[in-house]
Amino acid sequence: MLKFVVPLIAFGLLVGVFIKGLDPERDLKKLPSPFLGKEAPHFDLPRLKVPNERISNQAYDGEVAIVNFWATWCVGCRQEHGFLMELSRTSDVPIYGIDWRDQREPALQWLSQLGDPYVASGFDADSVTGINWGVYGAPETFLIGKDGRVLLKHLGPLSRDAWENDFLPAIAAAEGNQP
Amino acid sequence: MSRLFLGVIFLLVGWSVWAIDTGRAFEDDEMQARYVEIISEVRCVQCQNQTIKDSNVQIASDLRREIRRLLSEGKTNAQVFEFLVQRYGDFVLYRPPMSGFSLLLWIAPGLFLLIGGIVAARVISKRMTMPLDVDDDEIDQVAS
Amino acid sequence: MIPEVGHFALILALALSICQCALPLLGAHRNDQAMMGVARPAAVGQFVFIAISFGCLTWSFLQSDFSVLYVASHSQLSLPTAYKISAVWGAHEGSLLLWVLLLAGWTVLVCRYSSELPEKFSARVIAVMGGLSFGFLLFTLLTSNPFERLLPAAADGADLNPLLQDPGLAIHPPILYIGYVGFSVAFAFAIAAMISGDLDQKWARWTRPWTTSAWLFLTVGIALGSWWAYYELGWGGWWFWDPVENASFMPWLIGTALIHSLAVTEKRGLFKSWTLLLAISAFSLSLLGTFLVRSGILISVHSFAVDPERGLFILAFLGIVIGGALVLYAWRAPSMDSEAGFRPVSRETFLVLNNVLLVIATALILGGTLAPLFVELLDGSKISVGPPYFEIAFAIPMVPLVLLMAIGMHTAWRNQAPKALVNKLRLPAMVAVVVGILIPLIFYGGTSVMLAVGAIAAIWVMLASVIDPIRSWKRGAGSVALTRGAIGMSVAHFGVGFFVLGVTVVSAFTVEADRNLRIGDRENVAGYEFELRGLKNTTGPNYQALEGEVDIYKDGDFIGQVRPQKRTYLVQKSPMTEAGIDAGWNRDLFVALGDPLGNDAWSVRLQYKPLIRFIWLGAFIMALGGLIAASDRRYRLTATQKESVRIQQGEPA
Numbered sequence: 001m002l003k004f005v006v007p008l009i010a011f012g013l014l015v016g017v018f019i020k021g022l023d024p025e026r027d028l029k030k031l032p033s034p035f036l037g038k039e040a041p042h043f044d045l046p047r048l049k050v051p052n053e054r055i056s057n058q059a060y061d062g063e064v065a066i067v068n069f070w071a072t073w074c075v076g077c078r079q080e081h082g083f084l085m086e087l088s089r090t091s092d093v094p095i096y097g098i099d100w101r102d103q104r105e106p107a108l109q110w111l112s113q114l115g116d117p118y119v120a121s122g123f124d125a126d127s128v129t130g131i132n133w134g135v136y137g138a139p140e141t142f143l144i145g146k147d148g149r150v151l152l153k154h155l156g157p158l159s160r161d162a163w164e165n166d167f168l169p170a171i172a173a174a175e176g177n178q179p
Numbered sequence: 180m181s182r183l184f185l186g187v188i189f190l191l192v193g194w195s196v197w198a199i200d201t202g203r204a205f206e207d208d209e210m211q212a213r214y215v216e217i218i219s220e221v222r223c224v225q226c227q228n229q230t231i232k233d234s235n236v237q238i239a240s241d242l243r244r245e246i247r248r249l250l251s252e253g254k255t256n257a258q259v260f261e262f263l264v265q266r267y268g269d270f271v272l273y274r275p276p277m278s279g280f281s282l283l284l285w286i287a288p289g290l291f292l293l294i295g296g297i298v299a300a301r302v303i304s305k306r307m308t309m310p311l312d313v314d315d316d317e318i319d320q321v322a323s
Numbered sequence: 324m325i326p327e328v329g330h331f332a333l334i335l336a337l338a339l340s341i342c343q344c345a346l347p348l349l350g351a352h353r354n355d356q357a358m359m360g361v362a363r364p365a366a367v368g369q370f371v372f373i374a375i376s377f378g379c380l381t382w383s384f385l386q387s388d389f390s391v392l393y394v395a396s397h398s399q400l401s402l403p404t405a406y407k408i409s410a411v412w413g414a415h416e417g418s419l420l421l422w423v424l425l426l427a428g429w430t431v432l433v434c435r436y437s438s439e440l441p442e443k444f445s446a447r448v449i450a451v452m453g454g455l456s457f458g459f460l461l462f463t464l465l466t467s468n469p470f471e472r473l474l475p476a477a478a479d480g481a482d483l484n485p486l487l488q489d490p491g492l493a494i495h496p497p498i499l500y501i502g503y504v505g506f507s508v509a510f511a512f513a514i515a516a517m518i519s520g521d522l523d524q525k526w527a528r529w530t531r532p533w534t535t536s537a538w539l540f541l542t543v544g545i546a547l548g549s550w551w552a553y554y555e556l557g558w559g560g561w562w563f564w565d566p567v568e569n570a571s572f573m574p575w576l577i578g579t580a581l582i583h584s585l586a587v588t589e590k591r592g593l594f595k596s597w598t599l600l601l602a603i604s605a606f607s608l609s610l611l612g613t614f615l616v617r618s619g620i621l622i623s624v625h626s627f628a629v630d631p632e633r634g635l636f637i638l639a640f641l642g643i644v645i646g647g648a649l650v651l652y653a654w655r656a657p658s659m660d661s662e663a664g665f666r667p668v669s670r671e672t673f674l675v676l677n678n679v680l681l682v683i684a685t686a687l688i689l690g691g692t693l694a695p696l697f698v699e700l701l702d703g704s705k706i707s708v709g710p711p712y713f714e715i716a717f718a719i720p721m722v723p724l725v726l727l728m729a730i731g732m733h734t735a736w737r738n739q740a741p742k743a744l745v746n747k748l749r750l751p752a753m754v755a756v757v758v759g760i761l762i763p764l765i766f767y768g769g770t771s772v773m774l775a776v777g778a779i780a781a782i783w784v785m786l787a788s789v790i791d792p793i794r795s796w797k798r799g800a801g802s803v804a805l806t807r808g809a810i811g812m813s814v815a816h817f818g819v820g821f822f823v824l825g826v827t828v829v830s831a832f833t834v835e836a837d838r839n840l841r842i843g844d845r846e847n848v849a850g851y852e853f854e855l856r857g858l859k860n861t862t863g864p865n866y867q868a869l870e871g872e873v874d875i876y877k878d879g880d881f882i883g884q885v886r887p888q889k890r891t892y893l894v895q896k897s898p899m900t901e902a903g904i905d906a907g908w909n910r911d912l913f914v915a916l917g918d919p920l921g922n923d924a925w926s927v928r929l930q931y932k933p934l935i936r937f938i939w940l941g942a943f944i945m946a947l948g949g950l951i952a953a954s955d956r957r958y959r960l961t962a963t964q965k966e967s968v969r970i971q972q973g974e975p976a
Contacts, residue, residue, distance in 0.1 A: 203836070203837070203838075215835075219710075220709075220710075220711050222707050222709070227622060227623065227624045227626075228563070228565050228566075228622055228623055228624045228709075229624070230709075232558075233558040233560070235917075235918070268704065268705060269704065269705070269706045269707070270705040270706060270707050271707070272707060272711075273707050273708070273709025273710060273711050273712070274709070274711035274712060275691075275694065275706050275707065275708045275712055276706065279698075280694070280697065280698050280701060281694060281698065281706055281708075283690075284690060284691060284694055284708065284712060284716075285712075287686075287687055287690055287716070288683075288687055288715070288716050288719040288720070289719075291683040291686060291687065291720070292683060292719065292720065295679040295680065295682070295683050295720075296679075298679060299672075299675050299676055299679050302675055303665075303667055303672055303675060306593075306663075306664045306665050306671070307664065307665070307666055307667055308664065309662055309663060309664025309665075310662065310663070310664050311663075311664055311665065311666070311737045311738060313592075313661070313662050313663040313664070
């Protein structure tokens with residue numbers, strides 16, 4: 001009778017699911033951003049280097065931009081810093097930084113010692129902006145389109161691979177949509 | 180490699196951060212109860228599997244602070260959850276959403292009870308007409 | 324040298340496991356005595372070699388041999404000796420070795436206590452267990468060798484995870500594994516029955532004590548895990564529906580269903596194919612648990628190794644073992660029919676309901692645990708399923724189960740006159756309703772619908788469980804001397820009621836408060852006063868700690884002092900909270916240090932947890948009931964002796 005084969009079939013399906021679940025590409029820690037394809041969150045912060053001035057998302061209104069959350073206590077940020085410096089020289093896309101949950105002095109030192117790839121950095125001491133962007137672990141890098149939508153979110157140090165395979169095509173597509 | 184349960188770093192960014200976070204959050208009993216109820220259902224997105232009520236990592240206490248702010252602004256529980264989901268996705272709530280695939284999760288208990296009830300009823304009604312005095316095996320099994 | 328001996332012993336065990344599996348199976352098929360006779364010696368030999376291997380690993384830990392990678396990763400010179408021993412099973416490789424050792428141990432027990440089983444049957448059972456052992460040994464040797472060398476040797480080890488440096492680690496995993504692995508016996512019995520095509524009441528009688536024994540260890544193992552989490556993790560919870568916790572709970576639920584289904588099969592020869600499926604499922608869920616914990620497929624605080632490659636191996640093993648069993652099932656089950664019947668009001672009916680509800684509970688937990696995986700594979704989005712879901716989902720089948728349990732145990736087989744049942748249970752029911760509403764009101768000052776339902780159900784079950792024992796004890800009219808099986812059942816069911824009472828009261832009346840305390844401050848929580856007397860630095864063998872002294876008063880009387888600590892372990896440098904607990908049979912007072920606030924003030928979490936000990940006590944009582952039931956004489960006597968016992972004592976439970 002058919003009903004006795006049901007457990008076997010159900011088990012087979014379960015094993016299939018598990019095989020897919022074991023895919024090494026899967027990263028349990030990566031949370032997809034709910035902002036993908038939607039308008040990026042706003043921010044309005046004091047500037048890191050010039051505390052009485054402010055920086056906000058208005059700064060990159062209408063252009064493709066990168067927003068990078070970083071901090072001096074973050075090991076991955078140090079790892080990606082060199083690459084960010086390179087990008088700031090070679091790429092047309094402006095990089096805006098948000099110094100997340102950090103302290104001003106060490107942050108300024110960091111930038112002067114290692115170089116400053118950012119057009120400007122906002123200082124988000126208490127993570128209100130971080131939470132508004134759904135940030136939970138530095139570094140996190142967002143690619144914003146001309147219309148202010150989030151095109152990409154990259155968690156962890158920005159690698160050349162990710163830049164070439166994910167960011168460049170997305171940037172090209174965004175730039176291609178000239179009015 | 181064994182995994183550490185409590186957070187990764189003890190950030191002592193300043194004692195003021197901790198002071199805000201401790202003691203009763205709200206004087207009002209009802210608000211306090213709502214607060215505790217909410218933070219018991221919010222996941223610490225950085226931790227292995229903990230609520231922000233029980234985790235001491237930075238992001239947990241930041242989220243608790245935001246929730247206190249929202250509650251004191253008069254937001255409802257639903258609005259607080261909405262705020263979090265907007266930013267972190269459904270993952271941040273331990274209560275699965277009642278939409279999409281996870282709606283099945285919420286239907287399941289009732290559905291399974293229904294199916295179980297039908298199965299039980301069928302078994303019982305089949306057996307109630309069968310003889311009571313049979314209990315030793317009388318059917319020869321296929322011997323191999 | 325010793326690690327190499329240990330490694331070699333495992334290889335020998337692997338070779339023996341092949342013999343133990345292949346030869347008796349072949350022998351049973353061909354009726355070859357010599358081949359079947361290989362089973363027992365092979366099993367004993369395998370156990371000896373695995374024990375040697377385990378001994379070598381333990382020796383390496385005791386000698387702090389940091390040229391062994393596993394030892395260097397999980398031990399340290401200043402680690403207390405007791406933890407050096409328990410560190411053996413503190414991580415993936417060693418715990419696998421423990422698993423394999425216990426599997427060999429159960430096999431040896433089966434060899435010892437199977438003299439009355441037909442030769443072919445026991446040969447097949449031992450062979451199946453040999454096959455399981457082969458799979459695990461292969462996995463260990465190929466992917467998880469605990470004897471791998473670290474050269475050059477480390478000067479000092481990386482220390483055992485501080486959370487594991489606790490007596491809980493010494494007992495929780497071994498006992499839990501004894502339970503997990505023990506279900507392999509019922510599994511092997513099922514396979515043997517399916518191969519031969521013979522499944523009868525005798526088979527059920529043989530299988531029952533093995534199943535009950537494994538179940539009771541699993542019960543204690545899970546309870547110990549819960550208790551350990553409670554006092555060690557510092558936040559006062561005792562169950563979090565974490566995937567690994569669920570992985571241990573599902574075999575328990577199905578094991579419980581299996582015990583009850585076996586009762587029907589033994590008594591009436593009914594539900595044979597269903598019992599078979601349950602026997603397969605219980606161990607399958609154990610294996611599934613192993614997979615979930617060690618493959619990194621789900622996020623959990625308990626996860627061992629995050630290694631998809633190991634995961635694939637375990638999955639393949641799972642596929643072969645469970646898939647094979649289910650193929651056998653699809654082949655044999657259709658012919659296992661029975662013509663026996665029962666009336667709607669009968670013990671059989673209640674046992675059907677028992678099984679249905681337990682399976683529903685298991686399915687809901689499985690679904691909730693795997694849902695995040697399914698959703699992620701479907702559309703990449705991530706959801707979480709945690710206590711807000713599980714608590715509701717689990718309660719839905721469980722509340723009816725607990726309520727029906729009280730009635731079912733008094734219902735006769737085949738046909739029960741409803742009137743007699745009502746007469747017997749009317750008084751306990753009324754008492755339960757009254758007491759269930761009054762106790763919370765009087766002792767804890769409140770009630771609610773959920774609370775009343777829980778309390779009534781708990782009292783109802785406890786009262787119902789003691790009716791027959793009390794009558795029997797008083798040698799009242801109409802009572803027969805109770806068999807151990809019947810006593811065990813009463814005790815175990817009483818334990819369930821006890822457990823439910825604990826859960827209900829602690830869930831409803833826990834008081835938790837975060838407070839700021841300076842030295843000399845007192846805070847009042849739930850009628851108890853907590854005073855921070857002082858803070859001092861102390862050191863342990865491998866940690867430094869800040870220890871608080873908190874005095875507790877009630878109505879002005881001094882109750883006790885607790886010493887919560889914040890520890891920093893020297894090697895791993897991770898901070899750990901040790902709660903200070905004042906334990907009592909009817910309540911726990913739980914104090915955990917939070918963080919320094921400056922100005923000599925500290926944030927402290929204070930909790931009042933009424934009847935929380937009933938949770939674990941209830942579980943231990945359940946296990947005790949299982950122990951009593953498993954030792955029933957009818958499992959230990961020969962066929963003719965059994966007949967006379969049966970006539971004397973009335974029918975088995």
